[in-house]
Amino acid sequence: MEEYLEKLKVLIIEYTPNILMALAILIIGLFIVNLIVKTSRKVMEKRGVDVTLQKFLGNLLGWILKILLIIAVISKLGVETTSFAAILAAAGLAVGLALQGSLANFAGGVLIMIFKPFKMGDLIEAQGEIGVVKEIEIFTTKLTGLSNREIIIPNGSLSNGNIINYSTEGTRRVDLTIGVSYDADIKQTKEVLMNVLTLHPKVLKDPTPGVTVIELADSSVNFAVRPWCKTEDYWTVYFDVTESVKIALDAAGIEIPYPHRVNVNK
Numbered sequence: 491m492e493e494y495l496e497k498l499k500v501l502i503i504e505y506t507p508n509i510l511m512a513l514a515i516l517i518i519g520l521f522i523v524n525l526i527v528k529t530s531r532k533v534m535e536k537r538g539v540d541v542t543l544q545k546f547l548g549n550l551l552g553w554i555l556k557i558l559l560i561i562a563v564i565s566k567l568g569v570e571t572t573s574f575a576a577i578l579a580a581a582g583l584a585v586g587l588a589l590q591g592s593l594a595n596f597a598g599g600v601l602i603m604i605f606k607p608f609k610m611g612d613l614i615e616a617q618g619e620i621g622v623v624k625e626i627e628i629f630t631t632k633l634t635g636l637s638n639r640e641i642i643i644p645n646g647s648l649s650n651g652n653i654i655n656y657s658t659e660g661t662r663r664v665d666l667t668i669g670v671s672y673d674a675d676i677k678q679t680k681e682v683l684m685n686v687l688t689l690h691p692k693v694l695k696d697p698t699p700g701v702t703v704i705e706l707a708d709s710s711v712n713f714a715v716r717p718w719c720k721t722e723d724y725w726t727v728y729f730d731v732t733e734s735v736k737i738a739l740d741a742a743g744i745e746i747p748y749p750h751r752v753n754v755n756k
Contacts, residue, residue, distance in 0.1 A: 686731060692720070
């Protein structure tokens with residue numbers, strides 16, 4: 491027992507300086523890495539680099555520097571860097587095969603940065619989700635959903651799928667279908683619907699809003715009501731116009747067809 495304790499004491503005396511030095515390198519290194527990343531982002535910001543690219547390159551630089559720091563720490567503990575490099579290469583191959591999805595996500599993030607189908611702040615629809623782009627990271631892209639949900643989409647599937655960017659043009663068309671009775675006068679109905687669009691403050695004058703007969707359905711004449719608005723006003727216009735149309739049609743005595751129940755047990 492005393493022999494083992496003596497050996498333990500020798501090992502502690504021998505390796506303690508290296509362990510303390512490795513911890514010091516790790517702590518100071520992490521501080522320097524964070525400082526370098528912050529400085530690089532400030533430099534990119536001053537040079538007018540796109541915010542999305544700033545965050546992506548900052549994250550990538552941080553990962554690379556941290557990997558180099560870990561190698562330096564392990565080297566200080568007495569592990570030969572050549573042996574460690576061989577082990578790292580072998581482990582990298584195994585991990586690469588196991589994490590093909592993650593590598594695809596990384597490649598997808600690079601493609602998004604190169605082709606820029608969207609940027610931070612854009613409203614997009616992708617992979618069955620709609621939201622505002624909050625952050626583009628190395629492996630994933632974060633969206634803020636319409637109900638304030640955080641949506642995380644892997645960059646691999648995002649870059650390989652269809653993307654609808656609602657913010658690129660700055661304006662959107664609101665597509666509404668309004669049905670009225672066959673007894674209603676078409677000209678009068680069009681005038682009432684167009685008046686609703688004209689009076690709404692957030693409906694754009696250019697492009698011109700449109701009201702046309704789109705379908706002669708089984709129980710109604712359907713009108714396509716198409717106001718244009720700024721992208722950020724879409725839902726305001728959608729809900730306001732829907733409500734205003736009902737009020738205006740009621741005031742004009744124009745019926746909106748709906749199923750009627752007939753009591754046959756009278």
